Amino acid sequence: MNAVRRLIALVFCLCLSAGAIARGVTITNGTASFEDAHLVISIQASIALNENVEEALDNGITLFFEAETKILRERRLWPDTQMLRASHRFALSRHALSNRYALTDLASGESRTFKTLQEALLVLGDLQRVLVSDEAVLPKPEVYLARARLRLITEELPAPMRPLVWISPSWWVSSPWYEWLIKR
């Protein structure tokens, strides 16, 4: 029965702190360029993990991040048309033996290690070429809306953590959609 009491108390405390998301992810810049008949999208993000997330990382929990990019054609009085969409996933973990943080691009399998978490987050935030596509997909002349966000994938967290994630806003680590226009 103690567990039930603890559960109720925990839920109560978590509900109280629902509005307090200490830190988070913000996309600071998004660029689109056309190189060799290709559209290339890069974004820069500022990532600051809160204590709960850092604690989980330092305790061996692998964190998965997703950089999601969309190119939309805006329409009046009608939902926008999605022209392109790309998603890049990254895994951030801590290597206990070497006391280093490992950042792995899940698409390419490329992995890099960092002595500090800040270094790893700096590299994670510098997302070059997150979307590369044939520029012919976007007909000229037109103005397109680019949207990008970077978020922690809570669905990849271990199952025992998921009920907690549902009710704890400190785990809702996601940038708002960053938008900018692309002229063709």
Add this chain to the structure above:
Amino acid sequence: MRPRLAIVGTVGMLSLSSLGSLILMSAAIQNAGRFGDLYSLLLLTNLLGLAAFSGLIAMNVRDLVLQLRRRAPGARLTLRMLSIFVTLSVLPICVLYGFSMNFLMRGVDSWFDVHIDHALSDALELSRSALDLRMREVLSQTENLAEEISAGAPQNAVLDLGALRDPGNSVVTETWDPGEGDLNLLRRRIGAEELLVVTVQGRLLQSSNSGTDLVPNIPPAPILLQVKQGHSYIGLEPIGNAGLYMRVAVALPDTNVDRPARVLQALFPVAEGMNALASNVESAHAKYQELVYLRRKLKLSFAMTLTLVLLSSIATAVWAAFYSARRLTAPISDLAAGTAAVAAGNYTMTLPVNTSDDVGFLVSSFNDMTRRIAVARSEVDTQHRYVNTLLSQLSSGVLALDETGHIKTLNDAGRRILDLGDVVITGMRVSELAEKREHLAPFVECLSAHLEAGDERWQQESQIFIRTGRRALMCRGSHLPLDVDTEAGHVVVFDDVTALIQGQRDAAWSEVARRLAHEIKNPLTPIQLSAERLRQKYLSKMAPPDAETLDRLTTTIVQQVETMKAMVNTFSDYARMPAINQERTDLNKMILAVVDLYRSANPEARFELDFATDLPPISVDASRLRQVFNNLVKNALEASSDRTKAVITLSTRRLHTETGDYLTISILDRGDGIPPEMLTNIFEPYVTSKTRGTGLGLAIVKKIIEEHGGVVTLENDEGGGARATIRLPLVADPKAQRSPA
């Protein structure tokens, strides 16, 4: 049955899906790999299932509370059975939950042991120490190599391997730029997998790699910065999937100050065996650390799952308790409701027999009982209706009383005769009847006297006064003896004999008038002739005083004889009315003509006419009916104390009743009205409030109207004065309907 099956099916499906999702959620908790992706969905499904069950239970509770409040049959029994079922099912579940939770928490705690934790940490530290020793070696090697390179080897020193192998060779005095081949030799000598020379800005100058990976692993900026600041770097790094590597970066001193500072980096692989062991230790430590971190969350998840199981079980058990209690008490509730219905007089109630057990037998017996009662009741009702029909068809009033004098029933004719209107008298004492309807006091006195006297059979005439005047009732009473099938009481049969008595009186008066006319009229003519003869023979012969006396006396005799003749003629007319001569007549016109006649004679009097415009012509004897209106208008004028202020209101109406269509003519005066004691026999001969006249006027009116099949009434108006009302049937032949309703 179908809704019940649908409910049970729905709840069964809900329970099964809830159970299935609980099992899957439990599996997901124990092993994140299995159904881990569905965990959130499963949790949501279970919460929704729980909410659905809670809603069902809430509805059941609400229904039960409402039933308890309105004291519905079987509600309390349902509550009692529900309490038992819930106690029997929920209590063990809660006990089991408590123990399970306790065991679970202890079980989870038992996974973690401080010794294991220390052992794993020590193993990790041991691995680090082992690697540290090797790392110090490779650092020393790399630093020596850097010094060698910096010491300055001749351009062709690459080939002088002996000089390179001898660090103490002082021949080399300038900074040496190794070529790719030189670097390969140096790399092989120190056993590195990769050897690089880069500037502190990270630009690659030379590289040597033993593997197929042609992309050199440039040291990151922080390492270059550290080396630039004069601190060599040595670190253990997992590189890709190749395992652990030792990265060493040292400054490459240069005597040529114009050139950018250089860094020598060497990557040393960890020995394969050690690499595997270290990886195992690291992996086990990481896993254990993750478990320790997830310990509280794991317990929370287990507790949540178990609590969900508990709540789902309780919800299912409570709902099942509701369902079972309702099913068990339903026949009893039905029986209670059926009994209440039978008690309330509903004998058509039939209960559904759903079971073949004792309760089913009880319900069948109840149905048989109600069926028999219904049949018996139906027979009684039929008999009762038959008797009522008989009684209602009687023209006599029939009043049934019980032994204590309470009224049990009174037929329609009785209500009409007693002028009861809508007053409910059933169950009332006879004495209370006089309190309710004062005009029945003589009737009640007559009944009470015989009831108190205990007369077995009696007969007495009584009179009551109703709106239409005095009514003569012939009452006959009998005492009903106590019998096996009937209770003791009294029955009183009474008839309205007013018309009969009136008829007898009318006949008697007609006979009197006829005889009077016959006996008196015969000697009147000789008397008149004799008086005239006396006057003619002796008047001229007598002295003036005597002659004057004779003339006055004979004149008086002749005048009185004439008056008597007129009176006898009137009597004769009353006794022997001629046959009526029908003709189509517009009554409005006829009344207007009569009124005009009296209006010219009495210009001060005010006649108010209110004629209906939809009066059809009616077949009447116009001269006789005109006589009627003459009489009534004359009476109305005479009834007004001051003729100059007389107000006479005449109105005609067409009246539609169940018995047919009628014309009504109303003549209302504003005089003093009729003395109450004269109301009963105002239409009888010689009944008059006037000092003059024969007293036959209203009697003749009544006779003429009755010969036309109509009715005439005279009553005092509530606003003062008297109102005469004539009602004539609207039929082709007035004789066809002699007595309207």
